[in-house]
Amino acid sequence: MILDRIENRELYENISPRIAKGLEYLAALSTEGFHEERIELEGKELFVLHQIYETVDASTQKYENHARYIDIQYIVEGSEIIRYADSAGLTVAAPYDETKDAGFFDLAPGTDCLMSAGDFAVFFPRDAHAPKIAAGGRSPVKKAVVKVLLD
Numbered sequence: 019m020i021l022d023r024i025e026n027r028e029l030y031e032n033i034s035p036r037i038a039k040g041l042e043y044l045a046a047l048s049t050e051g052f053h054e055e056r057i058e059l060e061g062k063e064l065f066v067l068h069q070i071y072e073t074v075d076a077s078t079q080k081y082e083n084h085a086r087y088i089d090i091q092y093i094v095e096g097s098e099i100i101r102y103a104d105s106a107g108l109t110v111a112a113p114y115d116e117t118k119d120a121g122f123f124d125l126a127p128g129t130d131c132l133m134s135a136g137d138f139a140v141f142f143p144r145d146a147h148a149p150k151i152a153a154g155g156r157s158p159v160k161k162a163v164v165k166v167l168l169d
Contacts, residue, residue, distance in 0.1 A: 044162055065164075098152070100131045
């Protein structure tokens with residue numbers, strides 16, 4: 019897992035060309051005209067999901083992880099907590115579904131990452147993450163999630 023500010027993206031661009039392209043997209047993103055949509059940067063190999071939602075209480079969340087895609091989660095506006103843990107040893111809540119590229123685990127203690135506008139986190143396949151958790155009280159969030167296909 020990587021957690022940093024978008025202005026430091028150049029530190030991570032050598033991980034892969036797709037990650038570099040995703041981070042560049044996020045760096046240019048504006049709140050103006052932001053709405054929920056899917057944007058394909060390189061078809062199914064690299065795409066972005068624009069999301070708008072209200073954060074929720076941690077008790078309603080589950081950890082998730084993915085096997086085929088890396089997630090780059092970027093806060094465009096607002097703030098939230100994303101809880102992170104290594105998926106090894108977590109209790110399975112719903113087995114991995116290949117069609118959704120997602121498995122779910124019961125929420126357990128982990129590392130709470132407070133994220134606000136300009137912050138991004140990169141989650142690799144072993145990185146279980148529970149997004150959308152309210153930091154204090156419920157609040158609106160605009161987020162872009164870049165999905166990077168693993169080769």
